[in-house]
Amino acid sequence: MVNIIYENSLMAAEGEAAMEKLFSVIGEDYILAVEGAVSTKDNGLYNIIGRWKNQPVTAYEAIKKFGEKAAYVIAVGTCASDGGISAARPNPSESVGISDLLDRKVIKLPGCPCHPDWFMGTLAYIMLFGEPELDNRQRPIMFYSTLIHDICPRRIYFNQGIFATKLGEKTCMFKLGCRGPVTRVDCPIRKWNDGVNWPIGDDSPCIGCAMFGFPDQMEPFISYNTTYGGGKN
Numbered sequence: 001m002v003n004i005i006y007e008n009s010l011m012a013a014e015g016e017a018a019m020e021k022l023f024s025v026i027g028e029d030y031i032l033a034v035e036g037a038v039s040t041k042d043n044g045l046y047n048i049i050g051r052w053k054n055q056p057v058t059a060y061e062a063i064k065k066f067g068e069k070a071a072y073v074i075a076v077g078t079c080a081s082d083g084g085i086s087a088a089r090p091n092p093s094e095s096v097g098i099s100d101l102l103d104r105k106v107i108k109l110p111g112c113p114c115h116p117d118w119f120m121g122t123l124a125y126i127m128l129f130g131e132p133e134l135d136n137r138q139r140p141i142m143f144y145s146t147l148i149h150d151i152c153p154r155r156i157y158f159n160q161g162i163f164a165t166k167l168g169e170k171t172c173m174f175k176l177g178c179r180g181p182v183t184r185v186d187c188p189i190r191k192w193n194d195g196v197n198w199p200i201g202d203d204s205p206c207i208g209c210a211m212f213g214f215p216d217q218m219e220p221f222i223s224y225n226t227t228y229g230g231g232k233n
Helices: 015-023 059-067 078-082 116-129 155-159
Strands: 031-035 048-052 055-058 072-076 107-109
Touching: 015 048, 031 059, 031 078, 031 116, 048 059, 055 059, 072 078, 072 116, 078 107, 107 116
Parallel strands: 031 072, 072 107
Antiparallel strands: 048 055
8 A cells, every 4th residue: 555665765776776666756756754854054064865976965955856846745753744853953954844844735744753654644644535634833733732731531630630749759740751742643543662661651751742832832841839831833
């Protein structure tokens, strides 16, 4: 169902043979899925993805070339979506999310990392039905419509005013700086590692990794101050 033409971590080819696979999609119908932010400093010199015809190919150049002609563009993860950790202060590489480089719609799947279900679910939906319904930040609402706080299994403790005062306690982590109240994604019901666990289930606050502005706007990740700032949802 899915024919992966180029994926530098999974494909057997390497070097120019791998780049030949990438450039082979030109003129074909393809979906471009991108992981990671793109360095723009010095025309992308510090983010080279390979060599083609004895010339370096930067991520900046590749996004421009393949992004404009793709049937759909998907930003996989927070860095590709909005810059993420790669674009955190002071951002010496001048990294940005791919939507900053393209004059077209980019479907965003933020998360650090992106859950495999969010990516494969979006890809399958596109192939079967076309573009999924998106919110105002171009995220599929089938994964990003609900605040973690609203579906958190520890919400009952919040309602009763029972808060954890240190890591490891199995009550509401709001007073430890949990970003669940401002983060829209389905981690509480989907969980990770084939449904084994998720951060709050492991007695650690949500750090808002799927939110616009992560990590800068989500800091500090652990706090004992109930008046913390949060990103826009």
